Amino acid sequence: MNEQQHLDSLHDIKRIMERSTRFMSLSGLGGVGAGISALIGAYFAWNLLDGKVLPNRGGGIISYSGDSVLTFQLFLIAGAVLVAALGTGFYFTWRKAQAQGLRVWDASARKVIINLAIPLFAGGLFILGLLYNGYPGLVAPACLVFYGLGLVNASKYTVTDIRYLGYVEVALGILALFNLYNGLLFWALGFGVMHIFYGALMWWKYERNPTA
Amino acid sequence: MNPIGNLNKVFESRIRLGVMSVLMVNVNEEVSFNDLKELLEVTDGNLASHLSTLEENAYIKVHKGFIGRKTNTTYSITKAGEKAFKGHLAALEAMIKFNQ
Known part of the structure; x- marks a missing residue:
């Protein structure tokens, strides 16, 4: 074996080690799509809250408890955002995996999903508990903190940028907790603007030149 | 010194x-x-065939199990395998430095 072959085998080792532990097909464009869905949802929620309920409280979602119609409408918006965000995220990730000739659903994808799902599931139940006890104002900070922790947890098995996105989400969640009247604003910043920012960054780093 | 001598033949594939x-x-x-x-x-x-070569060299362990009725064979690295692989990487590194 000559030197080139040895360099090739080192390259192989590195590539296989990375591919067997990290899910690299995650698409930045999917993140941008999810962010746009979140901003559209936040816009509708803002209109609902600002116009009808809290004209003098800057659109915060702190004191609408008791208005079950509004709660239901907000739930519908949240559900639609979730479906649209997951849909675009999965679609672009699937497309990227196809382009790379990889399977979307492999061992590393399973690890990402499981490690993201555990904090998210806990967060979901926690938020239901908040609503049950009449603390809707804490929903936005709780969303951000649990989602951020989920990202930090899952980032071990995918691109490292996700870890930093997770830190930012947690920080925004904590800030939101001390600015409850601007909960929706922080929510839009975390789920909308940050997804678009990190999605664009990931696209710029990994997808702009697909051959690299 | 001949750094190529430290390369592990088993890992040439x-x-x-x-x-x-x-x-x-x-x-x-x-x-x-x-x-x-x-x-x-x-x-x-x-x-x-490559897995059985690695198993014969005691570099990997084979675990036979079942998922329902289907057999599910999984593999893990042994201490000896870890040592041999690290040695091989060190030899590759030494060789590249030697040639520079």
């Missing part, structure tokens, strides 16, 4: 090298035959 790379970074995970097949993009027969 790209597939065996690939198997060791995967098992090296998934120490506490169960890596199945199908996972390896997908990651390394090889045929069943080819992979099976």
Whole structure:
């Protein structure tokens, strides 16, 4: 074996080690799509809250408890955002995996999903508990903190940028907790603007030149 | 000094090298035959023969189990395998430095 072959085998080792532990097909464009869905949802929620309920409280979602119609409408918006965000995220990730000739659903994808799902599931139940006890104002900070922790947890098995996105989400969640009247604003910043920012960054780093 | 002498003959095959790379970074995970097949993009027969070579050298351990009625064979690296693989990497590194 000559030197080139040895360099090739080192390259192989590195590539296989990375591919067997990290899910690299995650698409930045999917993140941008999810962010746009979140901003559209936040816009509708803002209109609902600002116009009808809290004209003098800057659109915060702190004191609408008791208005079950509004709660239901907000739930519908949240559900639609979730479906649209997951849909675009999965679609672009699937497309990227196809382009790379990889399977979307492999061992590393399973690890990402499981490690993201555990904090998210806990967060979901926690938020239901908040609503049950009449603390809707804490929903936005709780969303951000649990989602951020989920990202930090899952980032071990995918691109490292996700870890930093997770830190930012947690920080925004904590800030939101001390600015409850601007909960929706922080929510839009975390789920909308940050997804678009990190999605664009990931696209710029990994997808702009697909051959690299 | 001849650094090439330290290279491990067992790892000259790209597939065996690939198997060791995967098992090296998934120490506490169960890596199945199908996972390896997908990651390394090889045929069943080819992979099976390379795996048995690694097993004969006691570099990997084979665990036979079942998922329902289907057999599920998983693999893990042994202490000896870890040592041999690290030695091989060190030899590759030494050789590249030696040639520069």
